[in-house]
Amino acid sequence: MKLSKLYIYGLIGILLMEACQLNTDKEKTQAGKPAADTLAYAYEDYIKYSSNLIKTSETTDTTFFAASYPVFDEPTADRFVRMALLGNDTTTVAEAAGTFIGEFDRFFASDPFPRVWTSASHAKVYSITPTYLALAIHASSYTGGAHGNYATIFKHYDLQANEPLALGDIVNPSFQNELTAVAERYFRNQENLGVNQPLEGTYFFDDGRFSLPDNFALESDSMLFLYNIYEIKPYVNGQTELRVPYADLERLLTDRAKRIITELNTPIEP
Template sequence: MRSYILAAGVVSLLFASCGKKDAQQEEKHEPIPFELKNYKLYSDNCAGDTAKCASYEVSYPVFAGIDSAVSKAIRYKIDSVLSIGFSEGMVQSFEQNGRLFIDQYKEFTGEDPEAAGAAWYYSANVNVENNADSLISLSIYTEDYSGGAHPNAATIFLNIQAQTGARVQLNNVLKPGYKDALTKIGERIFREQRQLADTASFKSNAFDFPDDKFQLNNNYGFTKEGILFYYNSYEVAPYAAGPTEVLIPYTEIKDWLQ
C-alpha cells in the first residue's frame, strides 16, 4: 500500500509542477480510463497456412477524457518507437509500418513463400504501467522475426504528462544532484539481486558496463512500485541472459522526490 501512496505522490508532484489542477483534484489520483485496441495485417497467403506467411500486430491503449492534442502526442510517441527499423529514422504510423513490413516479405519471397524459410512476424504490445491522475507510463514490448538465428525483442518505456503530452523525465521528479545517489542505490540493488559482492567485477560475471562501472540507462518507467530501469538484451548482458531489470522502490528515494 505504501508503494502506491508514494507513486501517487510522484504523480501529484509531476502535476503540480505544471500548475494545471487545483489541490483538491490533485489528491484524487484517479486512473485515466483507456481501451485496448488491436491492429492486425497479414500477407495474402496467411489464409492457407500461418506458418508460411507474414503478420503484423499491434496492441495499444486509447485514453479517454484527455485532450485530443495530447492523444495525438501520445500516439506520435508510440509511432516513433515502433518506427525504429522500418522507416529509416522517419516517424510513420504503425499502420504504414505494417504495410511496409508485409511488402518487404512479399518482395523477399516473390512467387515462392518457401523462400522465407519460416513465417515472418512483428508484434507490439503497448502496456499501461501507470495511469494515475497526471502520469501515463507505458512499456512498449516489440518482437519481430524476418529471418536469422532468432527473433529480435525489446522493451522501451514512455513516460508522458497526461495534461500536456510532454515527456516526463527524472529531472521532473527528483531533486537536483540526484544522479550519484540514484546510481549508488541502483548498484546496491543490482548486486543484491544477483548476489554479487560489493567489490565483484561486473565483467567477470558476464555484465558489460562501460569501464566495468555500474550505470543506470535512459530506458525507465515510473511504475506503481518504483522507477524501473530496463536494459534490453545485448545492452549489458549476452542475448542468452535476456533483459536486465533494476527496480528502485520509491521508499528508497523518498528524500530525493521533489
C-alpha cells in the same frame, strides 16, 4: 498440410495476454478501466498479413504485423500513444503495417529461400492518474537470423503539462551520479556480488562500470529499471529487472516525481 497460421494466432494471443489485453480480433475494442477522474480509453487490436506464402513440406506460413494499443479521445494523449508505439505521431498503425509488409514482399521476390517475418507490438496502460500516464510496450520481431528480438519499453507522459517525461524529469540530472551509486548497491545485492567484485566479463557494462538504463517505471514503492536483452547480459539471460525503493531516493526525486508517486498511492474512490 498443416497451416501454421494457427501457431501465429497462438503467438499473438500470448503476447496480448502479456500486454494485459483480452482478445486478438482485428478490429475489436475493449473499454479501459482507468482510475477515477482520469482519461477513458479503449484497446484496439490490428493485424495485417502478407499475401506471399512460404511453404515447406509440413507448413504454410505468412509474414504478419500485429499491434494492440489504447485509444484515447483526448488528442494529446492519443498522439503520445502513437509516438510511443510507432516512433512517429503522424503515422497510423495501418501505414506502419503496410511499410513492414511491403519490405517483406520486396525481400520475398528477390530471395530464393525467404523466411517469414513477424512484428508484434502491444502497448498497455501501465499506470494512469489524474496527471500522469505510463505505457508498457511489449515488442517482438523476427526478420531473419538465429532468433528474434523482444523488448519491453516504458513511456511516460505528464497529462498536466502535456509533455513526455524522461528520467531527468524524475531525478534531477545533478543527482544522477548519486542515483547510480544507490542503484548499484541494490544491483550487487540482487546479483550476489561483492562490493568490489569486478563487473567485466559477466556483464556488458562499458569499461566494467555500472550504469542505469533510461528504461524505467514508477511503481507504488520503488523505481523499476529494466535492462532488455543484450543490454547487460547474453541473450539467454533475457531481461533483468532492478528495483530501487523510494525510501532511498526521496532526497533525489523532483517535485513532479513526488506528485506522481503520491497520486499512484492515493486510493481510488468508488
